[in-house]
Every structure is written in structure tokens, then in C-alpha cells.
Amino acid sequence: MKITKIESMIIGAPTPGNGLLSDKEYIFVKVHTDEGITGIGEASLGGYTGTIVELVNCLAELLIGEDPTKIEYLTQVMTRQKFWRGGVIKGSAAAGIELALWDILGKSLDVPVYKLFGGPCRNKIRVYANGWSGGATDPVLVKERIDEAMSAGYNAFKFSVALASWPVYDPCIIRTIVKIAEAIREKIGPERLLMFDGHGRYDADSAIAIGNALKDLHLYFFEEPVSQLDEQAMAKVARQVEMPIAAGERLESKWEFRKLLEHGVTILQPDLAHCNGFGEAFKTAALADAFSAFIAPHCPMSPVLTVISAHLDAVIPNFLIQERLLLNDWRNNIIKEPIVVKDGFMDLPGGPGWGIELNEEICKSHPPIKSKVPRLFRADGAVCDW
DSSP states (O other): OOEEEEEEEEEEEOOOSSSSSOOEEEEEEEEEETTSOEEEEEOOOSSOHHHHHHHHHHHHHHHTTSOTTOHHHHHHHHHHTTSOOOHHHHHHHHHHHHHHHHHHHHHHHTSBHHHHTTOOSOSEEEEEEESTTTTOOOHHHHHHHHHHHHHTTOOEEEEEOOOOOOSSOOHHHHHHHHHHHHHHHHHHTTTSEEEEEOTTOSOHHHHHHHHHHTGGGOOSOEEOSSOTTOHHHHHHHHHHOSSOEEEOTTOOSHHHHHHHHHTTOOEEOOOTTTSSSHHHHHHHHHHHHHTTOEEOOOOOSOHHHHHHHHHHHHHOTTBOOEEEEOOOSGGGGSBSSOOOEETTEEEOOOSSBTOOOBOHHHHHTSOOOOOOOOOEEOTTSOEEOO
16 A cells, blocks of 8 residues: 555535634545545644644655655655654644545555553543633633533533733732632532633743642642643642643643643543554653653544544543533534534544544635734833734
8 A cells, every 4th residue: 555645625614603713624634545545633832823734745755755654754855855853833734634645554554553552541531621711801701601611511611811911929819710710610510620821821820820729629720721832830830739730732742741741730631632652652651651751632622633532541540531622613523423422521532543524524614714812011112912
């Protein structure tokens, strides 16, 4: 079997809300073979769509005519043969192709991908909802919107507050975050899980103040309290905040994840569409296991990536919980058998490869859009992380 063609498919997927959430473009990568087996992967990144597509085309030049089942070899070709690893943007392009190769291998052997990694450790996948608030920052509105997520079968919820904040200490922002968290906790009760995503917006002192202010609300984890490239700041937060710290969605290699583990992060969040694919995520999970740390894959994109992530969740012993956007529109039907969440869990994927099939009609009916990532500025005009 040989690779004959690699192509990208771009789907415009605007995100409902108040403009404080990014509009998406799903980037699906299809790898075709001379035996008629086609694999699918996802390389979606918030923005940089054209760059990723061009990188996919560039990498494809190295792979045409190769055996698609030599996955580790071909991943080495993509990541090492042109000298520059390329960071998370190149990692996304390589991931889209690598994921499609696993789909091909599973289909060629007529088994799910998780069977190729020793079979599942669990029979269903614990999930949490993200994006359910539509970016709302009014505690009353947030409290109302969580009803929809609860009725969709979720028992765990993550929220973020996309507002610019002053460094070191911002009492207004801390008060807003706490009021939102209190409203959610009152609504969901003490047993359901609640998580806060700092999105890397805060410096260490601000993150510590936020974490300590949330202490009595018993959060499951504090995600990206500071930039995940600043391991010293991450370590400072981990030492002084009494809740687990999670990070890793913007990283692309096991070496980067190792630094987080060495500095006190106990929950890693590889995104399989960014970290060079399934193989690197699997290696990262094994590395985390050696630190008694856990894996909670990042997944704010399409149901395709959610299903792919579930295959990893199924086979690693240190899986914690899977992120999934609350999709209550056409996006949920982009695969022919939509994901169903029941009592906080989704079923293991079935069928060979990833066990999914794109709804091509829906894909074609949503052409590319100009993806939009919100921009935040402080009151003095200074740039703030979104």
C-alpha cells in the first residue's frame, strides 16, 4: 500500500456567543492510498489556517509513494527531515497527517486504533463540557446557560473569564471570577466537577491570588494559570495554590511536557491536533505516568478530534477526563454517528480506524470563514493575553 495523495479540507464553524470565544475553522486532512483506503486526521488550530494547509502540502511532498503503515518512520520524516521542528504550527500540520495514518492502519486491519495499542483500559470515557457559557461573564447569565449543558448529559464543567486584567493583583477580576464560580457551584451542587481555565492570562502572583480566592469552591483543576512556557512561574503557582494545576494545550513535544512535570504540573493536556499526533501524545502519557501525573486531552474543536482523543483516553492508564465543546447545532452532526454524552460519559468509538465517517454534505455546506480570535487590551491600551 502506498500514499497517493494528501489533501486538506477546511470547514467554517462560527462559534455562537458574545464575541469572547474564537470562531473556528476545522482543518481535516485526508490521506489517500492506492488500495482505496482513505484516512482522516484533524489539524485545526485557532487561526493560521492558510499556514497549516501550506505546511501540510509541504510535508506531503516527503510522503507521497511511502507505505502509510510505517507511522513512526513517517512521523520522524515529517518532524526531522527539514531541520526545523516548527513548534505548534508545524506540529499541527504533522498531526493532521499522522492521525490519518493511524486511521488507515486501523481500517487496513479492520480494528479500532485503540486495539493497536493493547486494547482499552476502560469501557467508557469521562468527559467535561467547555464553551457552554458562550463567553458570558454575567454570573446570572452563566447560571442560566449551564442548564443546557446539564441537560445534555454532562456532570463536569469548565469556565473561563475572557476579560483583560491588571498584573500582580486585580481585585475586580478576582471578584468577577469568584462570583461566576459561586453561581455555577450553587447551580451544579457539590458533587459535580468544576474547573477554571486561566488561558495563560495571569502572572504568577495574580494566579496565586485567584487560586486562593477559589479555594472553598473545590475546583477540580486550575488550567493554564500562567504561560506554560514559564516553568518557574508555573512551579510557583503549583507550590502556593491548593488545587491541581493543568497545562499543555499549546505544546508539541514530550520534551516540553517534561518541563511542566518537573515543575509541579500534575495534569497534562496534550492536544492531539497540535502535538504531532497520536504517537507523541501516547509517549507523553507514558512520561506523565512516570511522574504519577494524569492526562486530560485538550479538545475545543470538532467531533472528529473528540473521537480521536477518546482512542487515547481508552488505552492510557493515567487518563483523567476528556474535554469536549458543548455542540448543540450542525457541528455535532459533522460525523455521521454523532457523539452522545450520558451521565457524564461517552461510549468508546466502534468500527475500524477511528470508527467515524464524515458527513460530506454538511462539510460542503459550510465553506471556509475568516477565523477570529478575540483580542484583549487593558484600560491603558496595553496588550493582554486572550
